[in-house]
Amino acid sequence: MSLNLRATVVSLLFLIIVLGIWETLNQPPEATEALSEYELLMGGADQEARVPPPSQVAEHAWSELSNPFYDAGPNDKGIGIQLAYSLYRVLTGYFAAALIAIPLGFVIGMSPLMYKALNPFIQILRPISPLAWMPLALFVIKDSERSAIFVIFICSIWPMLINTAFGVANVRNDWVRVAQTHELSPLRTAFTVILPAAAPTILTGMRISIGIAWLVIVAAEMLVGGTGIGYYVWNEWNNLDLNSVIFSILMIGFVGMLLDMALSGVSRLVQYEE
Amino acid sequence: MTKPFLSIEGLTKRFSAKGKAEDLVVFDDVFLNIEQGEFVCIIGHSGCGKSTILNILAGLDEPTSGGVIMDGKEIAGPSLDRGVVFQNYSLLPWLSALQNVIFGVKARWPNWTKGKVEEHSRKYLEMVGLGASMHRKPAQLSGGMRQRVSIARAFATQPKLLLLDEPFGALDALTRGVIQDELIKIWSESHQTVFMITHDVDEAILLADRILLMTNGPNARVAESVKVSLPRPRERAQIIEHPGYYKIRNHLVNFLVKRSGELAGTKNSDRQHPENIDPLAESPEPVPADPPARAKSDRPLRSVS
Numbered sequence A: 001m002s003l004n005l006r007a008t009v010v011s012l013l014f015l016i017i018v019l020g021i022w023e024t025l026n027q028p029p030e031a032t033e034a035l036s037e038y039e040l041l042m043g044g045a046d047q048e049a050r051v052p053p054p055s056q057v058a059e060h061a062w063s064e065l066s067n068p069f070y071d072a073g074p075n076d077k078g079i080g081i082q083l084a085y086s087l088y089r090v091l092t093g094y095f096a097a098a099l100i101a102i103p104l105g106f107v108i109g110m111s112p113l114m115y116k117a118l119n120p121f122i123q124i125l126r127p128i129s130p131l132a133w134m135p136l137a138l139f140v141i142k143d144s145e146r147s148a149i150f151v152i153f154i155c156s157i158w159p160m161l162i163n164t165a166f167g168v169a170n171v172r173n174d175w176v177r178v179a180q181t182h183e184l185s186p187l188r189t190a191f192t193v194i195l196p197a198a199a200p201t202i203l204t205g206m207r208i209s210i211g212i213a214w215l216v217i218v219a220a221e222m223l224v225g226g227t228g229i230g231y232y233v234w235n236e237w238n239n240l241d242l243n244s245v246i247f248s249i250l251m252i253g254f255v256g257m258l259l260d261m262a263l264s265g266v267s268r269l270v271q272y273e274e
Numbered sequence B: 001m002t003k004p005f006l007s008i009e010g011l012t013k014r015f016s017a018k019g020k021a022e023d024l025v026v027f028d029d030v031f032l033n034i035e036q037g038e039f040v041c042i043i044g045h046s047g048c049g050k051s052t053i054l055n056i057l058a059g060l061d062e063p064t065s066g067g068v069i070m071d072g073k074e075i076a077g078p079s080l081d082r083g084v085v086f087q088n089y090s091l092l093p094w095l096s097a098l099q100n101v102i103f104g105v106k107a108r109w110p111n112w113t114k115g116k117v118e119e120h121s122r123k124y125l126e127m128v129g130l131g132a133s134m135h136r137k138p139a140q141l142s143g144g145m146r147q148r149v150s151i152a153r154a155f156a157t158q159p160k161l162l163l164l165d166e167p168f169g170a171l172d173a174l175t176r177g178v179i180q181d182e183l184i185k186i187w188s189e190s191h192q193t194v195f196m197i198t199h200d201v202d203e204a205i206l207l208a209d210r211i212l213l214m215t216n217g218p219n220a221r222v223a224e225s226v227k228v229s230l231p232r233p234r235e236r237a238q239i240i241e242h243p244g245y246y247k248i249r250n251h252l253v254n255f256l257v258k259r260s261g262e263l264a265g266t267k268n269s270d271r272q273h274p275e276n277i278d279p280l281a282e283s284p285e286p287v288p289a290d291p292p293a294r295a296k297s298d299r300p301l302r303s304v305s
Ligand SMILES: Nc1ncnc2c1ncn2[C@@H]1O[C@H](COP(=O)(O)OP(=O)(O)O)[C@@H](O)[C@H]1O
Pocket: B015, B024, B026, B044, B045, B046, B047, B048, B049, B050, B051, B052, B053, B217
């Protein structure tokens, strides 16, 4: 049996064990005693403490996924619509960040002066939690939608900026010399030698960034509300609909994985072996 | 007298050494001439400044003082007129062998059509025997094959001067022999002027019209210019049968073992130029005077104006 096949079997085994434990531990307790008045008021004793078993979640997931794009007013939209809102914000903020981080990273990587001049700013701005920007963003931009995009922008810019600068600064001197001895203009050198040489490092930065952006969007949407997967999770928690909470947690993981796979696919295209 | 094709005039290179009051003088006041079409090798112990000279010729490094004039113009910065082959091949790893050569050809003739660029590039790759593997990336090629790509790229751009910095230094002896043969072949078709660094005495004799010998550094100088008047075309197997071969070889080895150290730090008797030596002319029984095929370096090289 090949390693891949064996790994798949073991994976499935783990999945079955975990789901099995989850399922058996979360059976509703048998109503042995009569419910107290308070419990009756709350609609049943088991409601508060019990996580729904996987069979229930799966059932719920099936019904949500069979109609992901329904829109029944501001508090009831399909999972597909919520994810689309989040993806739109993440990708807008992310590509805006790439548009600035990559050229700026090039400049920093090529010029020791710019590196030294900008480094203090980067060092101070980078460790700030992106959510700390939220109040300021809301105050300045006065629009919750764009503030969320700004928060994504600010959190995805650093890995791309730093990796681009690092990749560009560390292009092998031999390759720069090849460009020089062939009398390439600085612009052609940048595009035909430095960019392909630094591309794997730049893509690594882009991959880290998209991961962080997807982490941050959930929290940002919990704060600003309205739409998006983060808002959805929080809203379903307020509705005490744990089926939806668990389902959306899984969807967040799934979409995050797809984003990472997309970036790793691109990074494989620019990879080279020395 | 006409100006030589390339003249190195009063070349000096110093590095300011960390924490020391005195600079490191790599070499001081070097004068050299190279004629058009000449194949010149330079030998010296490591650290004597060979690469530094070559990089100055390439325009990648600047001398502290002095200068180099090629074809009537002073060298300032790198140029397509001077092709360089480095010891570590310097191929772009994300391009295939063919694309690496195309990279050079396109830079040299930006107005050529795509088809013409590719045809020209293929021709040179075939010349070095890489016709079958031109679509492979450098990582999929052996060291010898990579160096051939690098040589093909340099020759394909047809520079006026070709600079080779220990091009075979990292290769095993067998591969080195094969590529030396290819270098001879491609060079005899192009008649390019070549300046090559090597640490292999036999390689220098096989390839060069003239071998420059450098004393040990610091403060090195080019002490001797040894003429290799063995007939061309030269073949590795036959050349060692030639009665003159060991005369030249002994002279070179003797220099490297003894005189390179003894002469270190001294000045040339003619302050400017290395001493011209022809080990075969000194021989008591005259060697059959096969006129070298391309003996432009016959006349003494003291012709600086
Ligand atoms: N950038 C540099 N800074 C200081 N010293 C250097 C530098 N580059 C070369 N050198 C010194 O110059 C001398 C000549 O170096 P090089 O030309 O590489 O020698 P070779 O090629 O003959 O082995 C060496 O002693 C080396 O240490």
